[in-house]
Structures are given as structure tokens and as C-alpha cells.
Amino acid sequence: MSTRIRLTPEDRREQLLELGVAMIGERPIDEFSIDALAHDASISRGLLYHYFGSKQDFVRAVLRRMADGLFEATAPVDDPSLEVRLRVSIQAYLRWVGANLTGYVSFLQEAQRGNNEVRDIYLSARAALTDRIFDSCSAEELAAYGISDLPRVRMFARSWAAMVEDVVLNWINDPQDLSEDEIVASLTRSLAGVLGAVSA
Amino acid sequence: MSTRIRLTPEDRREQLLELGVAMIGERPIDEFSIDALAHDASISRGLLYHYFGSKQDFVRAVLRRMADGLFEATAPVDDPSLEVRLRVSIQAYLRWVGANLTGYVSFLQEAQRGNNEVRDIYLSARAALTDRIFDSCSAEELAAYGISDLPRVRMFARSWAAMVEDVVLNWINDPQDLSEDEIVASLTRSLAGVLGAVSA
Numbered sequence: 128m129s130t131r132i133r134l135t136p137e138d139r140r141e142q143l144l145e146l147g148v149a150m151i152g153e154r155p156i157d158e159f160s161i162d163a164l165a166h167d168a169s170i171s172r173g174l175l176y177h178y179f180g181s182k183q184d185f186v187r188a189v190l191r192r193m194a195d196g197l198f199e200a201t202a203p204v205d206d207p208s209l210e211v212r213l214r215v216s217i218q219a220y221l222r223w224v225g226a227n228l229t230g231y232v233s234f235l236q237e238a239q240r241g242n243n244e245v246r247d248i249y250l251s252a253r254a255a256l257t258d259r260i261f262d263s264c265s266a267e268e269l270a271a272y273g274i275s276d277l278p279r280v281r282m283f284a285r286s287w288a289a290m291v292e293d294v295v296l297n298w299i300n301d302p303q304d305l306s307e308d309e310i311v312a313s314l315t316r317s318l319a320g321v322l323g324a325v326s327a
Numbered sequence: 328m329s330t331r332i333r334l335t336p337e338d339r340r341e342q343l344l345e346l347g348v349a350m351i352g353e354r355p356i357d358e359f360s361i362d363a364l365a366h367d368a369s370i371s372r373g374l375l376y377h378y379f380g381s382k383q384d385f386v387r388a389v390l391r392r393m394a395d396g397l398f399e400a401t402a403p404v405d406d407p408s409l410e411v412r413l414r415v416s417i418q419a420y421l422r423w424v425g426a427n428l429t430g431y432v433s434f435l436q437e438a439q440r441g442n443n444e445v446r447d448i449y450l451s452a453r454a455a456l457t458d459r460i461f462d463s464c465s466a467e468e469l470a471a472y473g474i475s476d477l478p479r480v481r482m483f484a485r486s487w488a489a490m491v492e493d494v495v496l497n498w499i500n501d502p503q504d505l506s507e508d509e510i511v512a513s514l515t516r517s518l519a520g521v522l523g524a525v526s527a
Contacts (some may be wrong), residue, residue, distance in 0.1 A: 155441075240440035241355075279505055283498060283513065290490035290521070297482060305479055313483065313525040318519020321490070325513040 140178050145166055147189035148193065148196070152230035158235050187244060190234055194252035197223055197231075201256060203263050206298060209272055213260070214315045220256075221295050221311060235292075250285075257284035260318075273323035283325040287318055340378050343368055347389035348396070352430035357439050359415060387444060390434055394452035396477075397423055399433075401456060405461050410473055413460070414515045417418040421511060423496050428499065435492075450485075457484035460518075473523040487518060 134142060146167050150159060161182050165172045179185035200223040203212040224231055238249035259274050261269065261284070269276055291314055298310050305313075334342060342343040346367050350359060361382050365372045378387035403412040424431055438449035461469065461476050461484070469476055491514055498510050505513075 160442045232409030236439060236441050239436060241436050278503055279509075280515075282503070283494060283517070286490045286493035286497065288492040290486045293486035293489040294483060297486065303478055303482070309479075312527075313479075316527065317483070320524050321517045324516030324520050327513075327516065 136178075138172070139170075143170075143175065143178060143185075144189055144192045145324070146272050147205055149231065151186075151189055151193065151233055152227060156233050161185070161296070167176060178296070181260060183244075187209050190245060190248050191236060193297050194228070194248060194255075196227075197252065197258075198255055204261065209264060209268050210315065211317060212263070214311055217291070217305070220300075220309045223305065224292075224295050224300055232296070235246060252286055253288050257281065260284060272319055273326060275326040277326070279295060280322050283321055284318075287321045290321075336378075339370075343370075343375065343378060343385075344392045345520060346388055347385060348393055348430065351386075351389055351433055352427060356433050361385070383444075386473065387448060388446060390437070392449050393427070393434060394448060394455075396427070398455055398459075403459070408514065409464060409468050412463070413518060414511055417491070417514050418507070418511045420491070421498075421507065424492075424495050425499055432496070442476065453488050454481075454485055455495060457481065457488050460484060472519055473526060474513040474519065477526070480522050480525050483521055484518075487521045490517070490521075 142166070146164055147159075150167075152162060154160075159182070161172055161175060165175050168175070175185070179188060198222070201219045204214050205217045206215070219243045234245070234249065238246045258281060261281060264272075266276060274280060294310065294314060298305060302310075331432060343364070347359075347362055350364060354360075357430075359382070361375060365375050368375070375385070379388060401416045401419045404415045404527070405417070406412050418489055434445070434449065436444045461481060466476060474480060493513060494510065498505060507514075
């Protein structure tokens with residue numbers, strides 16, 4: 128008996144993206160299989176190409192979906208303290224990376240191996256995360272934190288995010304004697320340290 | 328007339344490594360050609376394999392040589408001020424990356440695309456650079472800078488180096504309104520900002 132379910136095109140597209148995100152969590156992007164995906168979604172390859180155009184287009188849409196998931200997971204909470212908002216977002220980042228480790232590492236590797244379209248998705252996702260810090264604060268609030276909203280400071284914020292990524296991946300791999308609270312607190316303080324250094 | 332020159336095995340090995348470093352500055356590692364190298368060095372492929380075992384072994388030896396070059400280029404100067412020593416080394420790093428850009432970017436891409444042996448060369452080179460900061464200072468000097476010599480602090484120093492790498496590559500690509508002096512001063516200050524955050 129067929130279990131094929133009739134979905135609207137929009138719902139079908141969503142379902143395929145979710146399956147794609149799950150698949151990227153299980154195997155390297157190189158081994159991403161349209162056949163396996165069509166099988167899992169109980170649709171034909173042809174229909175999959177109808178929705179996404181090509182395997183490359185589909186992979187990019189899946190990576191964008193993953194980046195959107197990270198962006199949503201790390202949204203600033205409603206708290207008057209910038210320090211608290213940063214800490215909560217950094218903790219959410221750390222937990223999201225832990226929960227999506229295989230897929231995220233695949234994404235990073237693909238971005239760094241010279242695939243320029245994937246690299247652009249990665250860089251714009253990273254810029255969105257750090258620009259949000261500036262855009263969710265008043266100039267006074269940033270100034271009280273020792274930070275100016277200048278292009279050079281936003282540039283350093285993006286590179287600070289590269290440092291955070293490196294710290295978090297290393298910490299997940301080998302936590303040493305550092306608790307989650309300690310690593311989150313250290314990373315939160317480091318933002319002021321880095322952005323203060325270039326705001327001066 | 329043959330221009331082949333008789334070299335000692337040690338000198339020949341050095342010559343081949345230098346040619347390899349130059350070649351990595353000119354083309355992606357994927358396109359690294361043993362034939363072209365043997366031609367440039369006026370030796371046979373067989374002799375090249377005699378010195379290095381395999382193409383992979385040769386590429387790794389070349390990348391280690393490149394990493395050694397960076398380590399030497401950024402050696403701390405003899406100055407009583409830690410801040411001055413850091414600034415001079417960071418400036419030397421920035422200039423070395425600018426002068427070795429193509430090869431260095433190839434190295435990074437190879438390290439990040441999942442080639443574990445190259446990644447190990449990259450990570451140990453990076454750890455050597457940041458461990459030297461701690462090893463060239465007394466505990467008192469570090470303390471005066473707000474830094475403790477703890478494993479967690481050394482871990483953050485390695486990730487700070489990832490941030491520096493990202494800043495420097497971005498800056499070389501698009502300097503915006505930042506002079507070399509400004510970028511070097513900002514990066515120097517950021518080290519204390521980051522390591523102070525995790526020393527606390």
C-alpha cells in the first residue's frame with residue numbers, strides 16, 4: 128500500500144528541505160544522494176529536480192535552510208542587558224552547533240574548500256549573526272559596552288565569530304576543565320575585548 | 328649544454344622544497360605537478376620520489392617548510408615590552424601573509440577541506456605561533472598584561488589566531504579605511520581582550 132501523501136507544492140518543498148538538512152547531518156556533502164532523498168520523500172527524482180533545478184541548487188537551498196535555523200536559534204532574547212542578551216545567544220549558538228555538529232562541519236568544509244557559492248552562503252550567514260548584534264542595540268548601549276558601530280568594528284565582529292566557531296568546535300571536541308557556563312562567559316567577554324580593541 | 332649542477336643530497340632536498348614552496352604560490356595544490364617540478368629542478372621524477380617518497384609526502388614537506396617560514400618571519404624581537412613584541416610579530420605575520428598569499432590560501436583550503444594530515448600541519452603551526460607568546464614571557468609579564476598561562480587560555484590564543492587570520496585575509500582583500508598600523512594595533516589589543524576574557 129502506498130503511503131504517498133498529497134502535499135501542497137510549498138509543503139513539499141519544506142519537507143524536502145527538512146529531509147536535506149537531516150541528510151547533511153549524516154553524510155558528507157560529496158555523498159549527498161538525490162536518489163536516497165527521492166526515496167525518503169517518496170517522490171521521483173524528476174519531481175525533486177522540478178522543485179530545485181539541480182543537485183547543486185538543492186544543496187545550496189539546504190545549507191541556506193541550515194543557516195536560517197542557526198539564525199533563528201540564536202535570536203536575541205528580550206532583556207534590557209546587552210551582556211545577558213549576548214550570553215544567551217552565545218549559549219544558544221554553542222548548543223545549536225552541538226546538536227547539528229556533523230551537518231555544520233560539512234557546511235564549513237564545503238565553504239572553505241573553495242566552493243564560492245557555499246562560501247557566500249556561509250559568509251552572509253555569519254555577517255547576519257554579527258550585524259544583528261549592532262542592529263539590535265542603540266548607539267548608547269553599544270557605547271556603554273565600549274563599542275562603536277563602524278565598518279571596521281563590524282568587520283572585526285565577523286572575524287570574532289570565526290574565533291567563536293573555532294573555540295566552540297574545539298570545546299565540543301575536548302571540553303578540558305571548562306564548563307558550558309565558563310566557555311559562554313569567556314566568549315561573551317571576548318566580544319567586548321575584541322570590538323573595544325578596534326573601536327579605540 | 329646541460330646546466331645540471333651537482334648538489335649534495337641535503338642541498339638538493341632544500342632546492343626541491345624551495346621550488347615546491349614557489350610552485351604552491353602559483354597554482355592550487357590539486358594541480359601541483361611532479362613533472363613540472365622535476366623539469367624546473369632538472370632532475371628525474373624518480374630522483375624526486377627518492378627524496379620524498381610520494382607526491383603527498385612532498386606536498387606535506389613543502390607545507391611544513393612554508394609553516395617554518397612563517398614561524399621564523401614572526402619571531403619575537405628583542406624588546407622589553409610585550410606589547411611591542413606582539414605588535415612587531417603581528418605586523419610581520421600580516422606582511423608574510425601578503426607576500427605569500429596564494430600559497431597560504433592554498434594551504435588553508437587544503438587544511439580545511441578534510442585533509443587530516445595537512446590540517447595537523449596547519450594546527451601545529453598555529454599552536455607553535457601562539458604557544459611562543461606564552462613561552463617567551465615570564466608569568467609576571469603575562470600577569471601584568473592580564474593573562475594567565477592556563478590550558479584554556481592557550482586554547483583561546485589558538486582560536487584568536489584564527490580570528491587574526493580572518494581579519495588579515497579580509498583586510499588584504501579590502502583594506503577599507505584601515506592603515507596597516509591601525510589593523511596591527513587593533514589586533515595587538517584584541518589579544519589582551521580575548522585572553523583577559525578567559526583568564527578572568
